[in-house]
Amino acid sequence: MKIEKISDNKLRILITASDLRERDLDIEDLYRDNSKAHSLFWDIIYQAYLEESFDVDDSKLIIEVAPVSSDSFVVIVTRIPNNIISKKIMRENTALKNVYSFDAIEDLMNLSHRILGLFRGSSTLYKYKDKYVLVMFGYLTKKVQAIISEYGHKENTSEALLNEYGNKIIDKKAIETMCQYF
Incomplete structure (x- = not known):
């Protein structure tokens, strides 16, 4: 080839x-x-x-x-x-907020290494009710969504609830930080 x-x-x-x-x-x-x-x-x-x-x-x-x-x-x-695709679609996609929960920190570490470079948004990590919760801001491709589904579960939890009742562990660059230190 x-x-x-x-x-x-x-x-x-x-x-x-x-x-x-x-x-x-x-x-x-x-x-x-x-x-x-x-x-x-x-x-x-x-x-x-x-x-x-x-x-x-x-x-x-x-x-x-x-x-x-x-x-x-x-x-x-x-x-x-995407910069050639409609600016309206881009604005809608970058405003998306995705929340996923993970039972173990190891799952989150493995996920972070697999999607580093594939996801171009910001991410914040919380600890909430014995789970690790990752909030991702930005557009998730189907490939990234498929990889995430191997490790975690989609949640409908709001970020306001996480800020009030959860513990923020890593702010804004959770995926990059996990890859850098783990």
Whole structure:
């Protein structure tokens, strides 16, 4: 597999039949909406992030696939950053407040390491009723929401209640602080 950054918002990825065999895939798997194909795509995107600093979080993606030969094809990934998307949508998304609870601090530490760099908002950590409660301000992508659901539970608790009855542990940069010290 060869990943080439064409521009700040565009990648070209060459995938060969041997790349597919290494992942126990065949070309027909890519035409179906299945977990193997999804896994390959996100592996490619993650590799592009590591190799080319191509960050797709909070972006819309356009995916184009074209055969190059009988045993290879090229995938063009175009990223459309949110600043191009309607400013109204951006204002609505950045105003979102998400509250999640965690039974153990270890769950929160593991989560913080997994989403560092994927979440671009502020976060505050509270201790409330024997649980750790993370308040996240900003837009959560479906990927980040899925990762969070592996570790914690969505809550409907208000921040005012947490400020009054909970103990604030880390203000504004809880995710970054957890990664830095744990």
